[in-house]
Amino acid sequence: MVFLTTQRLVLRNVAPEDADTMYDYRNNELCARYQRGQVRDREGIAALVERRRSDVLGLEQPALLAVALRDTGEMIGEIVVMPQDGAISLGYTFSYRHHRRGYAYEALSALLELLHNRFPEQEFICFTEAENLPSRALLRKLGYQDLGYAPKIQSQIFGKWLTPQSEAELRQATDPAR
Template identity: 30%
Template sequence: MRLAPTYPIETERLLLRPLTSEDVDSVHAYQSLPEVCAYVPYEPRTREQVEERLAKPEFTRHELDAEKQALTLGIVVKDTGRLAGDVMLFWHSEEHRSGELGYQLHPDHWGRGYATEAGRAALGLAFEELGLHRVIARIDAENPGSAAVLRRLGMRQEAVLHENEWFKGRWSTEIDFAMLDREWRALSHGA
């Protein structure tokens, strides 16, 4: 199994492509914001931290060729050329053909459907190109905007894990969503 897309990946309003060291300022612009970091594992990042990450090959990879790798793609708005955020596809297991979706956008770009549009493209890569059987997404119950993205994508809510993590000073309830390859095909059918 392998995922080696041709870039940029084009959707109606967006271009998706690997991040580069040129993106430090644009990535820092959203990864430094408390409202972007509230429900993601990391704390707001300094410019130096973003620079260090984007200097590492695992954060700027173009391909997935082994399980446990993650592909992070920058989300560029076609009309403006601005980097709005990123979408991530984690490949968890080759044996189980499983993966996970993640996304984050600068608040300037919330409320336009970009996360949904980019997430749909990432699911397309996962199911149609990498050949995954099952893609999950795990969100905090206090992040309804993210749940709405997953519902718009057609992912099913599977589980609520009440207070399962001590997260940023409080008990976090996790909601797990999933989609199977046949569900993706059924949704795409006739699209």
């Protein structure tokens, strides 16, 4: 299923032919160094693709989306949409072969617009490693606010479309005195 199309990209369900691409970038140091808990072996990736190939965008469960070039269909990255307790969190990995071309911004900005239009009551939260400067810059460019570093989860927290109460709670989680 195609979820959306941009000028250069298609966001769609993952497919069995994506497994080799995912294996390549998930095992490349540039992509893997900031990822936690990603499956990296061939068999695990193939099983993941099989389990997630019919995901739908909704608030009931996470969805794994392939980001592919519109002209060729080549997968260049993935985005996971994780709804939970009134918030949507996004995780993303883009192939090192396609860094610094604006694809992540293009895909995520279009997806954020789609999700916010469908689920306007949801807050959006992203977590990234403090050392992952490109991801932090991308989130700021996407309109996320840097809420600080949360030592308990070892992540920098970013929020968008937050209620004042949620923002205060997240900022409290980043307070080093706690």
